[in-house]
Amino acid sequence: MSEHLDHVARIQQAWARERPDLDVRPQGVIGRLHRLAEHLTGQLAVVYQRYGLGEGEFDVLATLRRAGEPFERAPGELAAFTMVTTGAMTKRIDRLERDGLVTRRRSARDGRGRVVALTPAGRKLIDQAFTEHMSNERRLLDHLTPEEAARLESLLTTWLARFETPLPPDA
Structure with missing residues (x-):
């Protein structure tokens, strides 16, 4: 048995x-x-x-991409949206900047603050990677029927909500 x-x-x-x-x-x-x-x-x-990315780098690029034009956020916002420490975020941004996928500059609104932005190469890479990522997630979810997937999503949504405080809608 x-x-x-x-x-x-x-x-x-x-x-x-x-x-x-x-x-x-x-x-x-x-x-x-x-x-x-x-x-x-x-x-x-x-x-x-x-695509030459780790999960963390993918998350940073995806967060910047879904921010919409001009595809930028403050490092602290990136850390909050990806749920990592600011120290871990700095390492991710350093690597992405070194690879030419993001840039860092002073904020126009606040001269002391910094802004991280996607470069054209970063946008192209994350658009390709995210397209394949969604196809991969579909492949993985197809192990369930549509009804099973919907039930599971509902249960997980309910359970997760009991642990998390909702983020702002643009996260």
């Missing part, structure tokens, strides 16, 4: 045997979400790497 169990079910079974005093049912959801996230991240990273 256990040869038909997935990895998480085998772990739950072992814990239930070893610690029958604990309810190990939460592992069924949390463990599978964690394992699924690892699989998905690996599959998504294939596309990022094809």
Whole structure:
């Protein structure tokens, strides 16, 4: 029977045997979400790497691109929208600037502030990478029926909302 169990079910079974005093049912959801996230991240990273990007660099370029003309944001906004520290953001911006995908300049509104903007090469790259990224996400989601995907999205939306404070609509 256990040869038909997935990895998480085998772990739950072992814990239930070893610690029958604990309810190990939460592992069924949390463990599978964690394992699924690892699989998905690996599959998504294939596309990022094809364009010479890590997940973080892809996020920065995508955030700038979806900002609309003139495709720029302050480094602090980028950090908030991509949920990383300002130190981590600085490293990402340094690499993207070195590769000619973004520029940094002083803000016209606030001479002390900085602005990060997509270069034409950065815009071209993220447009190509994002197109392939969406195709890849579609391929991954097609493992579910449209109805299953809609139910899962609804459940995840509800659950995530209980953890997160909504960002401004232009994030």
